[in-house]
Amino acid sequence: MSGDTASDDINEAKANMDHIYDQPDPRAYFHELRKLGYAIPGAAKPIFQKLISRLRHQRNDTVHVLDLGCSYGVNAALLKHDLSMPDLYDHWSEEDIAGIVSEELIASDRRYFSNLDEQADITVTGLDQADSAISFAEESGLLDEGLAINLETAPLPGEATENLAQVDLVTSTGCVGYLTEKSFERLLPALTKGRSPWIGNFVLRMFPFDAIEDTLTEWGYITEKLEGQTFVQRDFVSDEEQEQVLEQLHKRGIDPAGKESEGQLLAEFYLSRPANEVEATPIEHLLAA
């Protein structure tokens, strides 16, 4: 949880998934979320890939990604390899891994991922408050570096600041709401020490993005929302969850008709970039095929 009262209230409208976020391996996470059709990392993949490709051309170098709320390295797996969410669901529910201990799974995943082709010249640093998920993501080789920290409640440790100046792209899926402007306030001094990175957040429509946007503005960023597009995060757990989320949307003045009222949580995409870069290439041009 964020420790921020406003977003904690909104978070309470959603089912609590804390029990699957900090396990020694991702099997429970994928088992539970498969049932709900959790899809946002897969929906985000083509957008993040476009941004990575743009940055790769612009900077002519390896693109360094920081994934916020990275969990077991889900976005890293999708962005580094030719894998989809259904592939990951299948991989972590195979019968032959059902009885093995986490150490064995980590060793076999390390071999599995290192034998896959890398699709993009990227490194991925992952930040998550869940120590065990970060350990898994590092030990399986999905993350190049893991930061097991909660910036809602504590400052950025000194040793984490140096590498963050290299970051070209900050990503997040399923994470804003848990993470508020507090985490961004603590990250931005380190992130903007070098060339300021692009920051791409997929945000559930029930969560306002204004406070994070305001913080980013103070650091010279302009935020654009990708208009006219919503992205499926997952199915509702229950009618009760749906009702509570619809109530939050109504409170925000958002009409859920034909959207969340159909049974799924939906996210929107916000991209924040230094002002001069937004003026040169607005988001629609940047993400055009």
Ligand SMILES: C[S@@+](CC[C@H](N)C(=O)[O-])C[C@H]1O[C@@H](n2cnc3c(N)ncnc32)[C@H](O)[C@@H]1O
């Ligand atoms: C819905 S999961 C999303 C994980 C991953 N990004 C994905 O889309 O599969 C939310 C993640 O946010 C993490 N999280 C929650 N509160 C956090 C905080 N204060 N700081 C960092 N991570 C947090 C959880 O541990 C969890 O891994």
